Amino acid sequence: MIRTDSAAAGAHAIVIGSGFGGLAAAVRLGARGYRVTVLERLDQPGGRAAVHRQDGYTFDAGPTIITAPYLFEELWTLCGKRLADDVTLRSLDPFYQVRFDDGDAVNYTADLESMRQQIARIEPRDVAGFEKFMAASRRIYDVAFAELADVPFHRVGTLLKAAPKLIQLRGFTSVYSEVCRYFRDPKMRLLFSFHPLLIGGNPFSTTAYFCLISHLERSMGVHYAEGGMGSLVKGLVGLIEGQGGTVRCESTVDQILVEGGRATGVRLESGEVLRADVVVSNADVAWTYQALLSKHQRRKWTDARLKRADYSMSLFVWYFGTTRRYEDVHHHTMVLGPRYRELLDDIFIHKRLANDFSLYLHRPSATDPTLAPPGCDAWYVLAPVPNLLSGTNWAEQGEEFRQRVQHRLETTLLPGLGEHLATSRILTPQDFRDRLLSVNGAAFGLEPKLFQSAYFRPHNLSEEVQGLYLVGAGTHPGAGLPGVLSSARVVDKLVPPIASRA
Numbered sequence: 492m493i494r495t496d497s498a499a500a501g502a503h504a505i506v507i508g509s510g511f512g513g514l515a516a517a518v519r520l521g522a523r524g525y526r527v528t529v530l531e532r533l534d535q536p537g538g539r540a541a542v543h544r545q546d547g548y549t550f551d552a553g554p555t556i557i558t559a560p561y562l563f564e565e566l567w568t569l570c571g572k573r574l575a576d577d578v579t580l581r582s583l584d585p586f587y588q589v590r591f592d593d594g595d596a597v598n599y600t601a602d603l604e605s606m607r608q609q610i611a612r613i614e615p616r617d618v619a620g621f622e623k624f625m626a627a628s629r630r631i632y633d634v635a636f637a638e639l640a641d642v643p644f645h646r647v648g649t650l651l652k653a654a655p656k657l658i659q660l661r662g663f664t665s666v667y668s669e670v671c672r673y674f675r676d677p678k679m680r681l682l683f684s685f686h687p688l689l690i691g692g693n694p695f696s697t698t699a700y701f702c703l704i705s706h707l708e709r710s711m712g713v714h715y716a717e718g719g720m721g722s723l724v725k726g727l728v729g730l731i732e733g734q735g736g737t738v739r740c741e742s743t744v745d746q747i748l749v750e751g752g753r754a755t756g757v758r759l760e761s762g763e764v765l766r767a768d769v770v771v772s773n774a775d776v777a778w779t780y781q782a783l784l785s786k787h788q789r790r791k792w793t794d795a796r797l798k799r800a801d802y803s804m805s806l807f808v809w810y811f812g813t814t815r816r817y818e819d820v821h822h823h824t825m826v827l828g829p830r831y832r833e834l835l836d837d838i839f840i841h842k843r844l845a846n847d848f849s850l851y852l853h854r855p856s857a858t859d860p861t862l863a864p865p866g867c868d869a870w871y872v873l874a875p876v877p878n879l880l881s882g883t884n885w886a887e888q889g890e891e892f893r894q895r896v897q898h899r900l901e902t903t904l905l906p907g908l909g910e911h912l913a914t915s916r917i918l919t920p921q922d923f924r925d926r927l928l929s930v931n932g933a934a935f936g937l938e939p940k941l942f943q944s945a946y947f948r949p950h951n952l953s954e955e956v957q958g959l960y961l962v963g964a965g966t967h968p969g970a971g972l973p974g975v976l977s978s979a980r981v982v983d984k985l986v987p988p989i990a991s992r993a
Contacts, residue, residue: 502989505530505757505767507744507783510538511554511972512963513773514727515566515979520769521734522569524989528765529731530757532743532928536728538773539927539934542721546914548812548869549719549862554972555853555871556689556823557714558707562976563723570730577726579717581858586713587823589682590903597682598821601709614676624673624683628706635700636707636973641980643951643967661699663941666692667832669699681831688875690970691803691935693839695832698941707973715822715858747772747783747959754958757783769958769986776937776949776965777802777930784955791954801943803935803970804838805878805920809893810871812863812913813905820904822857826850839938842881844888848874850896852904867913872896878920879932885919893917936965944969951981960985 504520506513509531517527535541539553557563560580567574574580585600597609610617661669670684686704687697716722728738743760747770756766772779777800780792828834828847837845851873856863863869874896877883893915901908920932929936937943948967953959962978964970 502526502769503528503767504769504771504986505765506771506773506962507747507757507779508538508773508963509536509724509728509738509740510773510963510975511540511723511727512975512978513538513771514724514731515562515976516771516773516960516962516982517731517736517738518566518569518727518734519979519983520771520986521731521736523983523986525769525986527731527734527736528767529736529738530742530744530759530765531738531740533926534740536738536740537721537724540720540724542719542724543810543916545810545916546812547864548867548914549721550810550869550871550916551720551853551855552808552810552918554720555715555855557716557723557972558704559711559973559976560714561711562973562980566727566730570733572730574726577729578722580714581717582712582714583822583858584712585821586708587825588821589825589827591678591681591827592829594903595678597678599682601712610679613678614674617674617676617679620673620675620679621683624670624702625705625709627669627673628702628704629710631700632703632706632710636703636968636977639945639968641968641977641984643981643985664699665695666697666699666701667694669702670694677831681827685825687939688804690939690974691933691964692939693804693835695835696839697939698944700944701939713823715855717859719855719859719862744774744783746786747779747956749784749787749956752957754953754956769960771960771962771982771986773963775927775929775933776961776963778928779961780949780955781930782928787956789955792949797930801938801940802878802880802931802933803938804875805923805932806918806934807874807876807889807892807896807920808871808918809896809915810917811915813868813870813908813911814866814913815907815911816856816866816868817854817905818857820852820854820857822854824852824854824904826852826899826903838875838877842877844876844881844883844892846895848876848896848899850874850899852900872900876920878934879924883920885921889917889919935970936963939969951978952985 504525506517506529521527541552543550585598590596667684684694687694744757745760746758748756754770777797828849853871856868923929924932960982
C-alpha cells in the first residue's frame with residue numbers, strides 16, 4: 492500500500508548524503524508526498540556503501556551483511572513494489588566462520604544442533620550457557636530493538652518510560668561482561684561478544700543491549716544481495732526517482748541555511764542555494780554540527796562538547812582481487828589475532844596502532860562469481876584500527892600495514908596470495924575523514940556506549956535547529972544496517988505531514 496499524508500504539492504525535503512539512512516529517509520518522505528532532493532558529494536550514491544570497480548573486479552566499499560531484510564522490504568512496499576523485483580537476497584549459512592589464532596575454527600551457523608556440537612567440542616559446560624544466552628539475547632531484542640529502535644528518544648519522558656525495562660535488561664553492563672555470565676571458555680566469550688565491533692563499539696564498554704545482535708542474526712538470518720550492496724543502492728535510487736525525487740551526485744553542501752531558528756535549505760560549495768521545507772542530514776553528525784552549522788550558534792552540540800565525545804574506532808580496508816579462487820574460504824570469515832582485550836584497549840583507549848590485529852575477510856565471489864573475472868575471486872579484508880586521534884600517518888604507514896595484513900592472510904587462509912594478486916586498493920582512517928567527512932576519521936560516528944546511546948545520542952530531531960532531522964549511524968539507534976534503516980523510521984515519525992508543517 493502506498494502511503495500519502497497529503498496530496499499537497501510543492502513541499503520540498505532535502506536529504507544531505509546518500510548512505511542507506513539518507514536513501515531510506517528519502518523514500519519514506521517521498522511516499523508521504525514530499526518532493527525530495529538527495530545531495531551526495533561523491534560521484535556515485537551510497538556513501539559508505541559505494542562500489543569500487545577496478546580491473547574487472549567489483550568491490551563493496553563498506554557494509555556487506557544484511558540481517559534485517561524486512562526493513563528494506565518496507566521501503567519497496569511504500570512505493571507499491573516488491574524488493575524481489577529489483578534485488579535478489581540470498582541467505583547465507585554458515586553466517587561466518589570464526590578462526591581463532593591457534594587455527595581452531597567455529598562455523599557460526601543457523602543450525603542450533605551444529606552450534607551445540609561445536610561448543611561442546613571446546614567446552615561442554617558452555618552448551619547450557621549458550622541456550623541461556625540466546626534466550627537472554629531474545630529478551631533484549633524484544634525490547635531494545637523490536638520495541639524501541641524506531642521510537643524517537645528526544646524527550647526525557649521517553650527515556651524514563653523505557654528505563655525500568657532497560658535496567659532489567661542490564662544495559663548498565665558491557666556486552667563482554669554479560670557474555671561472561673553465560674560462558675566459561677575464553678574462545679566462547681570472544682565468539683559471542685565480538686559483534687559490537689561490527690557497529691564500531693568496544694565489546695568491553697558497549698552497552699549489553701547490543702547482545703541483541705545474536706538473536707537478530709539467528710531469527711532473521713544473514714543475507715547477501717546479488718551483485719553486491721550496490722544493487723540495493725541502485726534499487727533505492729530507482730524508488731526515489733520513481734516518486735519524482737532527484738539524487739544529485741558531486742553536490743557538496745557547504746552550509747545548512749537557518750532563518751529564525753529554522754532550517755530553510757542549503758548552500759552548496761558551488762554557491763547554489765536550494766530552499767527546502769525540511770532538511771535531513773545523513774552526513775556524519777559531528778560534521779553536520781561542526782561544519783554545516785558552523786555559522787549557527789549552537790547550545791548543546793557545541794564544538795567543545797563534540798571534542799569531548801568518545802568516537803568509534805576506524806577501519807583499515809584492503810580491497811583486492813586474485814587470479815585464482817580459494818574455494819575453501821567462506822563468504823564471511825573472522826581471522827582473529829593473538830590478543831582480544833589488549834588489542835581493543837590499544838584501539839579504543841590508548842589510541843595506538845598495534846603490531847597485531849584481527850581481521851574480517853569478505854569473499855563475496857564465493858556466493859556471486861560475477862563480481863570477479865572467471866576463475867578469480869574478489870575480496871576485501873578489514874582491520875579495526877584507532878581513529879585519527881592516534882596520530883598515525885597513514886600516508887606513510889598504510890602500505891606497510893597492508894603488507895602485514897597480506898602476510899597474515901598468506902600464513903592462515905590464502906597461501907600464495909602475493910603470487911596471485913591482480914588488483915589492489917586501500918581505505919584508511921584518513922579517507923574516512925577526507926573522503927567521507929567523518930570527524931576524527933571515525934568509521935561509525937560516536938562510540939555506542941551507554942551514555943552515548945538512545946536519549947544520550949544526538950537526537951534525530953535536531954536540538955539546535957527546527958526543521959532539521961538527523962539520520963544514519965551517528966544518531967539513534969546507531970550504526971549497522973538495521974540501525975541506520977531504523978533511524979529513517981524514526982525520522983518518518985518526526986517529520987510532520989505536509990498539511991501540518993509549522
